[in-house]
Amino acid sequence: MHYQDFFFQAFIFLGAAVVTVPIIKKLGLGSVLGYLLAGVIIGPSVLGLVGYDADKVMHFAEFGVVLMLFVIGLELQPSLLWKMRRSIFGLGGLQVLITTIVIAGLALLFDFKINRAIAIGLILALSSTAIVLQTLTEKGMLQNPAGRSAFSVLLFQDIAVIPILAIIPVLAAMNGNINLADSELNQLTPMAALPAWMQLLVLVGVISLIVFVGRFVARHLFRLVAETGMHEVFTAMALLLVIGIALAMSKIGLSPALGTFLAGVVLADNEYRHELESTINPFKGLLLGLFFISVGASINFMLLIEEPLIIVGFLGLMIIVKFIILIILGRFFRLRKGYDFLFAFLLAQSSEFAFVLISFSQQNKLLDDRTSGLLLLMVALSMAISPLLLIFNEKAISPILTRRQNKIEYDDMETSDNPVIIAGFGRFGLVIGRLLLANKYKVTIIDHNPANIEVLRKFGFKLYYGDVTRPQVIEQAGIKHAKIVILSMAEYDEALKVADFIKKNYPQVKILARAKDIYHAFEFFKRNVNTVQQEVFDSAAELGEKALIHLGFSKYEAYRSIRTFKHHEKEVLLDLYALWKEDDNKFIQEARRFSEQLSEIMQTEKDYLIHEPDYAWNISAISDETESQNNEQKDGSKHK
Amino acid sequence: MKKILVIFAHPAIQKSKIHKRLTDSLKNLHGITVNDLYENYPDFYIDIVAEQQLLIEHDIIVWQHPFYWYSSPAILKEWFDLVLQHGFAYGLKGHNLEGKQVLSIISTGGNKEVYCKEGRNHFTINEFLVPFKQSAILCGMEYLPPYVIYGSHTLNNPDIEKQTTKYKKLLTGLRDGNWGSDQIESAQYFNDILE
Numbered sequence: 001m002h003y004q005d006f007f008f009q010a011f012i013f014l015g016a017a018v019v020t021v022p023i024i025k026k027l028g029l030g031s032v033l034g035y036l037l038a039g040v041i042i043g044p045s046v047l048g049l050v051g052y053d054a055d056k057v058m059h060f061a062e063f064g065v066v067l068m069l070f071v072i073g074l075e076l077q078p079s080l081l082w083k084m085r086r087s088i089f090g091l092g093g094l095q096v097l098i099t100t101i102v103i104a105g106l107a108l109l110f111d112f113k114i115n116r117a118i119a120i121g122l123i124l125a126l127s128s129t130a131i132v133l134q135t136l137t138e139k140g141m142l143q144n145p146a147g148r149s150a151f152s153v154l155l156f157q158d159i160a161v162i163p164i165l166a167i168i169p170v171l172a173a174m175n176g177n178i179n180l181a182d183s184e185l186n187q188l189t190p191m192a193a194l195p196a197w198m199q200l201l202v203l204v205g206v207i208s209l210i211v212f213v214g215r216f217v218a219r220h221l222f223r224l225v226a227e228t229g230m231h232e233v234f235t236a237m238a239l240l241l242v243i244g245i246a247l248a249m250s251k252i253g254l255s256p257a258l259g260t261f262l263a264g265v266v267l268a269d270n271e272y273r274h275e276l277e278s279t280i281n282p283f284k285g286l287l288l289g290l291f292f293i294s295v296g297a298s299i300n301f302m303l304l305i306e307e308p309l310i311i312v313g314f315l316g317l318m319i320i321v322k323f324i325i326l327i328i329l330g331r332f333f334r335l336r337k338g339y340d341f342l343f344a345f346l347l348a349q350s351s352e353f354a355f356v357l358i359s360f361s362q363q364n365k366l367l368d369d370r371t372s373g374l375l376l377l378m379v380a381l382s383m384a385i386s387p388l389l390l391i392f393n394e395k396a397i398s399p400i401l402t403r404r405q406n407k408i409e410y411d412d413m414e415t416s417d418n419p420v421i422i423a424g425f426g427r428f429g430l431v432i433g434r435l436l437l438a439n440k441y442k443v444t445i446i447d448h449n450p451a452n453i454e455v456l457r458k459f460g461f462k463l464y465y466g467d468v469t470r471p472q473v474i475e476q477a478g479i480k481h482a483k484i485v486i487l488s489m490a491e492y493d494e495a496l497k498v499a500d501f502i503k504k505n506y507p508q509v510k511i512l513a514r515a516k517d518i519y520h521a522f523e524f525f526k527r528n529v530n531t532v533q534q535e536v537f538d539s540a541a542e543l544g545e546k547a548l549i550h551l552g553f554s555k556y557e558a559y560r561s562i563r564t565f566k567h568h569e570k571e572v573l574l575d576l577y578a579l580w581k582e583d584d585n586k587f588i589q590e591a592r593r594f595s596e597q598l599s600e601i602m603q604t605e606k607d608y609l610i611h612e613p614d615y616a617w618n619i620s621a622i623s624d625e626t627e628s629q630n631n632e633q634k635d636g637s638k639h640k
Numbered sequence: 641m642k643k644i645l646v647i648f649a650h651p652a653i654q655k656s657k658i659h660k661r662l663t664d665s666l667k668n669l670h671g672i673t674v675n676d677l678y679e680n681y682p683d684f685y686i687d688i689v690a691e692q693q694l695l696i697e698h699d700i701i702v703w704q705h706p707f708y709w710y711s712s713p714a715i716l717k718e719w720f721d722l723v724l725q726h727g728f729a730y731g732l733k734g735h736n737l738e739g740k741q742v743l744s745i746i747s748t749g750g751n752k753e754v755y756c757k758e759g760r761n762h763f764t765i766n767e768f769l770v771p772f773k774q775s776a777i778l779c780g781m782e783y784l785p786p787y788v789i790y791g792s793h794t795l796n797n798p799d800i801e802k803q804t805t806k807y808k809k810l811l812t813g814l815r816d817g818n819w820g821s822d823q824i825e826s827a828q829y830f831n832d833i834l835e
Binding site (some may be wrong): 564567 | 683685687726732
């Protein structure tokens with residue numbers, strides 16, 4: 001590629017991303033959608049700034065997926081992976097198997113030959129690792145049940161790509177092109193020519209090598225490089241590692257993504273883990289973005305215009321089939337209360353591997369050009385639709401489910417008459433709940449996370465699953481009989497809404513609130529909620545206390561300093577509140593919020609004088625006076 | 641009319657038989673302020689400036705507490721250590737408390753008889769209270785004869801009723817200056833004056 005050309009292309013891609021993604025983000029949508037849209041805009045169908053060679057970029061950018069799996073591997077301890085084996089092989093295996101069979105069956109109905117039908121089934125059974133994991137990471141959902149299950153399935157699919165690549169030539173051979181198929185396969189994986197036992201041996205050998213290097217050699221290597229103090233060498237080293245593994249994996253016919261994932265897991269308890277992660281992350285992000293853009297750019301809208309019904313029809317059919325199978329499997333594997341829907345919506349699209357598999361099938365003459373073209377378009381469109389499906393789930397499905405589940409919960413639960421209601425039972429509420437339970441108070445809990453609910457019901461809490469901002473939920477939980485309500489939920493505006501509702505309708509109930517920051521606290525003050533706890537202040541102060549001890553303070557001296565600081569903070573807070581109330585310009589940009597808060601606190605801090613509480617224990621004033629007096633004072637003044 | 645500040649220390653007021661009733665009876669009494677130390681400073685972080693201001697604003701200081709190990713509960717000692725600062729309460733420049741009066745009101749588990757040389761406790765209440773008295777003197781204050789509620793463990797309801805009436809009479813009397821200085825000086829305990 002010509003230099004000029006290259007930079008022009010880079011300029012177009014980067015420009016499109018920089019313009020589109022922030023706009024999409026502002027609209028509250030995920031970055032994936034932004035990249036895809038950017039791709040569509042610069043693609044041949046709209047602006048035509050990049051031609052159909054976008055798929056070349058796509059192949060290069062697929063390396064982003066490899067990097068992503070490496071980073072995910074880094075965050076996954078081997079023991080955790082072992083725990084997930086059931087969902088990886090059970091859930092993942094069944095998903096690939098059943099989806100393949102069903103889609104192949106449908107393809108048969110549409111007059112495809114059996115071998116082609118199976119190939120189409122296999123190709124479409126896979127889901128997009130790139131889109132799903134990017135979305136999960138962005139929304140912080142990797143840890144929730146749906147996220148973890150989706151991850152397991154994707155992991156299995158990554159493994160499954162290898163046998164699928166091996167099966168496609170065999171399927172093609174049923175058309176009578178044995179020789180061609182063999183040579184193609186040989187090109188792709190020279191290893192396929194080896195006997196099966198040799199293949200296995202090489203496989204085990206390479207994987208053991210990765211594990212061995214990761215476990216015992218990498219640490220020393222990283223240290224040597226790190227000691228040079230040159231960050232770019234460390235970056236080079238990290239990239240070298242990932243690229244090396246990816247190459248080795250391709251050589252033996254394994255998915256590079258899977259190989260680097262394995263390497264990531266092996267390095268998960270390495271002390272250079274975070275360094276590696278932060279080094280790789282920007283590359284990962286950029287390449288993934290590039291990848292999504294190229295997917296968007298590769299959507300052939302001409303084909304869509306030519307045969308809209310066929311494409312839309314098949315696309316809809318594919319998504320519905322995948323969705324139904326996923327939701328049934330999800331339920332079978334104990335995903336409940338909306339997680340089943342989330343799981344199914346997450347994985348209902350097709351995979352980036354499909355691009356590879358489709359062109360591979362095409363080369364093997366398994367699929368004709370028209371079918372390949374249609375499939376490629378379907379795959380690209382399904383990936384583009386995927387973020388929209390999730391938005392649909394979030395905005396339309398889950399509110400309905402929540403409402404219905406609330407109803408079910410109401411039916412088998414009478415109104416509670418416990419004196420305490422805790423709204424929001426995450427890490428924060430849990431501590432409060434434990435304390436109250438330990439002091440023999442009966443506690444009612446409202447939370448919208450069903451996973452928490454199931455566990456806690458066993459421990460004697462009275463639990464209501466539901467959205468606390470809805471009046472029925474809080475009334476059902478027994479607000480009428482409650483003495484106090486603790487708003488320990490993490491949601492900023494929702495907490496204020498609940499406070500408003502209670503203040504208006506149940507003014508006799510006392511509200512105790514968790515504030516996310518000082519402005520949140522002020523909002524509560526304004527509503528006459530005066531028992532407000534800033535969520536991280538106390539634990540931070542206490543860690544500060546420990547820091548003072550390590551710096552040489554005696555334990556009691558440190559304790560007193562922290563008490564002084566905390567009382568002082570109360571004064572500062574009230575002072576700032578007074579300022580805040582006067583201030584008409586209350587709207588502070590979300591991003592500026594923290595720094596604004598910081599500078600205001602610091603300023604007030606400077607204006608304040610922390611009075612010396614321990615003056616009385618300071619004997620220097622007394623000894624000065626005693627000396628100067630030369631004992632003329634009465635007895636007893638020496639010490640006091 | 642004098643202003644009275646009752647500095648009250650009881651770490652487990654919910655278990656107290658007598659003190660809660662006593663201090664409750666002071667509600668809405670003009671000129672008498674109750675300063676519940678454990679309630680105001682559960683973390684022992686005494687607001688020194690505020691406490692000193694309270695002292696300055698009142699004429700008679702009452703230290704009211706159960707008698708723990710022949711002395712006060714811990715927070716009152718902390719109050720002494722922190723609030724009665726050199727330069728405020730005593731020393732060359734510490735004259736803020738001069739001329740004020742101090743009264744100890746204490747409750748004891750034991751009866752009157754056990755507080756004497758021959759009794760189980762071997763010393764009189766006045767002997768045990770010497771540190772309080774001398775602290776007052778050092779600050780230039782007049783230490784009044786202490787008022788003692790004996791046998792608090794065995795008080796029944798009518799007893800408490802009677803005690804409360806006497807207690808109110810004591811504090812309102814002091815506020816209104818009902819007793820002459822010679823009458824006070826001659827008494828060993830304030831109980832004698834009230835009887």
